[in-house]
Amino acid sequence: MNPLFLFDYDQCKNRFLQYQTAIEKFWPDVDLRTFSLKDGTAMDFIHAAPHQADQLLIISTGLHGIEGYVGAAMLEFFMKEFVHKLNHEKTALGLIHGINSWGMKHFRKANENNVDLNRNFVWDWSDATTLQNNEYEELNSLFHPKAHFSNRARQSLSFAWKLGQTLYKKNQKFITRAVTLGQYKDPKGAYYGGKDYEKITKHLMEMYEALFSVYTSIILLDIHTGYGPKDDMYLVNSRYEYRTQADFTKQLGYPFIISTTPEKFYEINGDMIDYIYRLQQTTFPDRHLFATTFEFGTLGDSLYGQFKSLQATIEETDHYVTKRGSRTSIRRLFQKLYAPSDEKWQNKAVENAKQAFQGVINGFLL
Template sequence: MLVHAINPWGFKHNRRVTRNNVDLNRNFSMTSDLFQIKNQGYSKIRSILEPDKKYSRWSLEHLTFLSNILGSIQKYSKSTLVQAIGEGQYEFEKGIIFGGKAFEEENANIADVLKRYCAPYDKIIIIDLHTGLGKRGKLQLLNAPKIPNLVKQQVNELFDNRVVDDSDDNFFKEHGSFLDFAWNMNKGKTCLPVMFEFGTINSESLYGALRTLKTMIIENQAFQNGCKTSQDKAYIDSIFLEMFYPKDTLGERW
């Protein structure tokens, strides 16, 4: 079964979040304890991640972003920064990677689909399909962040040992993952969750990773605060869509 878009509002408005600015892939959990999590690392660099003025390509914040973020890497370490940004945060409603303060309506909808359609089966494969991270034009297979190692091993065997090792500093362990939630809903069964990530932005390089982060920051800044000119808005729309809907055809033959 294919579920095309669990975030219809985001599809309509070209945003990767819900109408409440919630990143759905940080909003899934079996309990509401999720929303009590504090991301101390995010708080430390919040001023860089959440500019509080209208976006302009010629603003000081835009032009000095690279030096500011590299300074944070030097101060806190790259791995600390990657985790602080990637894991999600549950405090700042207008920030990036906001996981919400309660479960989103879209969350309940997909949970109902999982219950209904997984119930008759003892063996289940759940594929979460994304575009964005990774080498441009290359398919990466990634494990759910918090499933048991035995399940990770089974997933890797199923896909001919193509699953990426996510144990190094370039990967983060997010909270509120859809795949973790789907696996927990099907405990007691053979449930193998995996993410298919089609790379569009070469985020495995430092330049690509920083470019990705900057694009997410300024897209959110423009939505929350507006843009100074229509040219600024057109620029953001263009580079943001390119992250998820590239103009050229991408694909990899297995």
């Protein structure tokens, strides 16, 4: 296994806390801010700034808890390979570890309330039409398996049969929208966005607003895993980003760039980066923003890959809310999807991250 990757929350957290001392070699003003969550976990934020700076680079991890392990590896890689390359007199740095630290510790994507935090950054909770997910409601039985089989092969066959029937009646795009858009009516279902802001969501909103009041330019890189082509990392830009894919490909020198639109990737309600763009556009229009997701693909976007991804998500959510099924077997598939231990995959992820980090530094920060 690549030594950058750790799969224990406490080990990742302890490694992150050591960054403060290392960063103090480059910046005169460094502080650690901690937002405590459940089970002794916490979101940790290291903020390092020169005496005068107008631009800030943020790298955030663990918005989807279990994905925080790959995020932690990328923070370690950034610290080893890139932190010394920044312009320390002009650029401030923010590193966020374990936004959903409870989910990270327990190898869940959602938090302790079964809320998907990347569906919780809702701009307007009164906008019922936007938050409606008719596709999810129509496929509700697919997301809530009534039968449970002790034999995993039979369970997979049952799910495959039901999914095949759904594909025959609908289509793949219909199912993808049902899954990824986010839903706000079924607290025991997958991709549940909640009824109101979670505490950590509110905290992050206040933090981003405070940072916009200080810096004229913010670059934010949010680390995720799971979706997209197998073994490649895509920069997934917000639908509110006005610059084109071609613009960024030229500026960053990175070939894999798409947007969160139904045509290019998939549409999301309550997305954190979308929220940050809307905050900038409505409240801080004189500020400059580039925020994107580093999305490391795992099982791939083929029909089989999407089948396994959907199966893992449904079984994991069902186990959490009903305690049915083997946690060991479910976690094995879930980790393969969101926190792969395969060294070949890890090495390729690091290779892609290296190219993208360098592109962001060259394109925005030098």
